[in-house]
Amino acid sequence: MSTIPKTKSKGFDLNMLVVYVLLVVFAAITLVPFVYLLFSAFKSTESFFSFVLWPIQPGTIEDPSPWYAVDWTGFTLDNWKTLFLEAGILRATINSFFISSMTAILATLFSAMGGYALAKYCFKGREAATWVVLGSLAIPFALLIAPGYQLLYWLGLLDTYTGLILPGVAPAFGVYLFRQAFISSLPDALIEAARIDGCGDVRIFFQIALPMVRPMVGAFLLITYLATWNNFISPQIVIQSADKLPLSVFVAQLRGPYGTSWGMIMAGTLVAVTPVLVLFLMLQRDFIAGLTAGAVKG
């Protein structure tokens, strides 16, 4: 891909060594908290306070145990028992799955529909609608917190999933992304061909248009899903009943004012983080393509 002569492509290269050392250090700093999280979730309170990572068998001062002498009795599943049997994390997990799925699916559908209208139709008010979309990209979330709460109070939507989900299902950001996607990867001729073939407009949207922007559909589903899963402030404000809380607020509340088990909090965090982490690392290519689509143009 490059015709720049590689002067030292074989053999020892000091530059590359420095690069790799830097990368390894950075990667270690990045990964250590994950390791910490993993170990802490399985440690008893006692070993949690005595050992940062894994518990080590007790030795003497003259002859301390080496780091690899793991004390397996320091590990426990008690955190998990409390978490699932007493604290009820399962319910919060289901809530999180439900809220995130609903938000992601509806937001993707409505964004795609809006973007499609702006990209592929001529109609009165199209310019104005496009400006509304671009303009509302600049509205900060913080501005909507207080009046949004007031509105939900008036609508009687506080402490409901509707009140949590509905305001987020038509993000201007998504409409904008899909508008760009349709402009760049859905040729007009395809729509016209479908029209001549006898396709109605709704069917064109679902059978012809959406498949053409499939990567954006995937990326946007993932982005919205992740954002909703990790949203704290909205459920913190909107939801009051304990059985309706998603994981973000649930895990934060595990730390009560009166001494809670750190191990259990870490186990809860692990429960909250693992599904998304696995899902997103599997699909990272789509996800990253979607993230950078707005910023980097071909």
Added chain:
Amino acid sequence: MAMSKAAARQYPAWVPYFFLLPFLGIFLIFIAYPMLLSATMAFQQNAGPGVSEPVGLKNFSWMVQDPAFWIAVKNTTIFAAASVFIQLPAALGLALLLNSNRIKARGLWRMIFFAPVLVGLPFVAVLASLIFEKNTGLLNVTLHALFGFDKEFPWLQEFVMPALIVAAFWMYVGFNMIYFLAALQNVNKDLLEAAQVDGANAWQRFRNVTIPAIKPVAAFVVLLSLIGSFQLFELPYLMLNESAGPENRGLTLVMYLYQQGFDRGDLGYASAVGWVLAVALFAFAIVQSAISRRSEADA
């Protein structure tokens, strides 16, 4: 092949509106209306969502007289500055390290650096609250073991802002790196080679080809970073156990808004804080677009 002006026979006139309707409906009810509402609420005092009373401009005068507000402004500004001047350059540096096509397993490195952002703010905050603990936290224990650093170093008691900055750095540096890396991969290879043929050294190539090419993305990332920084809430709120920390050391503008609106129940005052924040962010956006427009004109 532009769309015909009035191809009325191709589809019924209501079709485009049908597609736009969900967005427009939600936007009007849950974005546009609250925005207007907050413009009126900013001049009210509330006791919970049910009780309000007009107070004119008093919300704003109370705000400027409240030392806590200024602490929040200061903390938020420090955090934003650290994001832009420490975290973003580091992200660019990391992207440069990964940009060489001689790096093996670039995808794996990218995945590692990207992982923290997937954890999500509330969970990072909870995790960080343990890592920054005084005696037992991972950070102090590690620093003590490696460098003999003070094991009792009071991150969450006295050095709250540095702790926040470090935690945010850990979480976002890889995320921002993704943008820079994408931009770097898009730099015209022919241009770099032409510069090399012209005799430019590595630094000159970076300065004269790479930097101008990634400028638009850099501007975008800076704006994104500022918007995020000025709305910082979850990280300090949860790291400091649902508080602003001792002596409001971790108080941010949105946390101030939250305290006023939901702990004190004065949604009117919170709306006023929201407007101050929004105006600041609008100003950033305008400055940013002016700068990028000017540099486009230069190019």
Added chain:
Amino acid sequence: MAEVSLNQLHKSYDGKTNVVDGIDLTISDGEFVVLVGPSGCGKSTTLRMVAGLEDITDGTITIAGRVVNSVPPKDRDIAMVFQSYALYPHMTVYKNMAFGLKLRKLPSDEINRRVQDAAQKLSITHLLDRKPKALSGGQRQRVALGRAIVRNPACFLFDEPLSNLDAKLRAQTRAELKQLHHDLKTTSIYVTHDQEEAMTLGSRVVVMSGGHIQQAGTPLEVYTNPSNRFVAGFIGMPPMNFIDGVISDTGAGPVFEGGDVRLPIAEGLAAAVKKVANQKVVLGLRPEHFSLHAGESPHHQASVELMVKVVEPLGAMMDVYAELPNGQRVLLRTDAQPLEVDRSTTFYIAMEKAHLFEPGEYGRNLGQSIRTPEPTAVSV
């Protein structure tokens, strides 16, 4: 099978300028009509109005006796082949071809029969399970054709269907299209900017420019008898040479004077030029009407001295770029033979094949009415 007729067709996007400005054209049942012209001449817009993809500003379109102005595309009984082929990338070739039939709720065995038939006709049976991405340009083109054929429509519309193919494949596909039309005999309207494609494919060629029809006729008619200077210059490759000058009568018959040469006007044109004596005219000479030999045909009588500048051998023929005494360049095509550059050489011109035009881009052909006593299809 149907007759398609356009009546005073107008199209305007801004309400002021007409992109299509009063087109009258009747395409009889089974005819293959090619609309040809430079880009922006209104040919594509005309076709898209027939398809129903563009609104009609004014005028009427009739397909098989039915005015279709307000009929949506799907109900016009037409099929269209797009320049980009517009195949659905996520569907197999089979599904691409069957899509329109399925939407029309045809029974599945009927759909299958039609798709298989069309695939056989186009020899793409082995491609039916593939997706468009896995096909070459030529294969995609066939699939696009197949999608049109299976519909068995009243009329085929082609929008530059060959312009994305390379030259060799284009020529081959052109021949196949002609064969296909011969077999199916479906009324066809074909849009192209390539005059060669228009000449080889069309049973009738409609030359368009500026939203108007400049001339409509058989390929040979528009070539030998262009109605005006635009058509003369657009049809034919290499293009006709134009020399500005005046007609003067020396007593021995009318003479064209221009480009510092004097050329006698042939008998057939003499009557026509009487009216324009001493007026500015434009002489049109096709490259192949020059020769290096006087005796080659009884026609090459008039001679002219030209400075040869560039010679391009083409095999049996050669193109010669030469200069008139006044420095104007002309392009000639003659039999290949040795010729020295930068030397003044005598060429003989078949003046009875020359054209005289009124000045201006669309200057009328002064001799047309003489040569075509009965202009057959000019204003259908």
